[in-house]
Amino acid sequence: MRLATTKAPSAQEVNDMVFATILVKHTKSNAIVLAKDDRLLASGTGQTSRVDALQQAIAKAHRFNFDLTGAVMASDAFFPFPDCVEIAHKAGISAVAHPGGSIRDQESIDYCNTHGLAMCITGHRHFKH
Amino acid sequence: MFHKDGLEPIVRELHRLGVHLYSTGGTQEFIEGLGVKVTPVEDLTTYPSILGGRVKTLHPKVFGGILGRRDLDSDVAQLEEYHIPPIDLVIVDLYPFEATVAKGGSEEAIIEKIDIGGISLIRAAAKNHRDVVIIAAQAQYAELLRMLKEQDGATTLDQRRSLAATAFGVSSHYDGAIHNWFTQGEGDLRLSAGPTTVLRYGENPHQQGAFHGNLRGMFTQLNGKELSYNNLLDLDAAVELIDDLATIKGVPFAILKHNNACGAAVRPTVKEAWDAALEADPVSAFGGVLITTARIDKATAEAIDTIFFEIIAAPGYEAGALDVLKKKKNRMILERKPADRSKVKVRTALNGVLTEDCGHCGCQRRLHAPGDDKGTERAGGQ
Structure with missing residues (x-):
């Protein structure tokens, strides 16, 4: 994983990003995984848009009373727009892992830098259909 | 037979049943070592093993004895005319081609592990399964031993047919592996999976x-x-x-x-x-x-x-x-159980199949700084 933002993740966030990335690798695309302290909090699975996957994950986490403050987000593929990091930030997510590769990666990175999120780029896309 | 493990009780049971044994090379020595009488195939063919063992069993006296139809008078007459003894049971364990490839053997070593006599014996015996029992791999030794003991040396046509089906499964898998080695993934795909x-x-x-x-x-x-x-x-x-x-x-x-x-x-x-x-x-x-x-x-x-x-x-x-x-x-x-999984993923698509490797990327608990080409590990929280 490569650090993309000015803010570096905590050691726990790094661990959680690896945990979440392993889970998202084995989840049907489009997939978003939210995790904290080596535990799955919620995932969005098999959606036709990444935003839908994220919103499904956030809604599930809330339904089971998880506080997403300080949780991490992993995505199975890059973010085509900065909307996902914005929605995640507003839900309390503090660190984001994704494979990178969008021509608009910088827009997501800029959003994270402005709002104090850490982001790591894994370099490995994990589509699963 | 390449693998001799599990052969001893079969040899002893065949001996008890009064079966005449023919064999070559290492297997012949193995049987003699058990104190059981065995006729070298060279004595049957009156031909020595030649070309460094490439040609041992490829002879009408061997294949005639396997392929002769016991209920066809003209076949029986020819076996008598040419002094060919009928062979009722063929046991083969092929050279380990796939294992040699997996071990990274040299091209020469791999090619020498392309079994010719063994695969021919399997095909001949399986073809004539109406009269012949074919054991095509070490994995079937236990099944053979059980049949010999429980049925006192006799077999049913259904059993022989089933063994023939298994034998062609062994031979086609073996040829598939050879094809895949020659084409190195660029020829038509040959897959075999089982049992079903x-x-x-x-x-x-x-x-x-x-x-x-x-x-x-x-x-x-x-x-x-x-x-x-x-x-x-x-x-x-x-x-x-x-x-x-x-x-x-x-x-x-x-x-x-x-x-x-x-x-x-x-x-x-x-x-x-x-x-x-x-x-x-x-x-x-x-x-x-x-x-x-x-x-x-x-x-x-x-x-x-x-x-x-x-x-x-x-x-x-x-x-x-x-x-x-x-x-x-x-x-x-x-x-x-600790077992390997398929390394190639396969699924059907349109009028063919899609394959891909399993794609282990090695997710690791490490973090690299931007532009850090040396991959130095960096603790989080900095």
């Missing part, structure tokens, strides 16, 4: 389904109903996920539904991992597939027992734990 397990149905009850692979090599089923098509898909997803999670320090536990994880956690103990995994979504966990890489203890079994689930797969179960889990008779309890 017919499933109750496919993904849905109106579809027929089967699994082609060695399920018993992966799991020992300790309880419950037959694994279904969807169970196997879930197990595949579960095994892949848990093996990746096992790279993290601690005990991983995952709960899957429709191939997706609906609960997953890594904790110091299996009970803590289960509790944490279940919390993510106790609703979806209903009817799920449970998997871990640790032995299930009694406390964990009691906690798990409180919910309805389809399958649990773990490397082992404490005796008390098994008693708790077995209370539900349909619950599928699997003991997972």
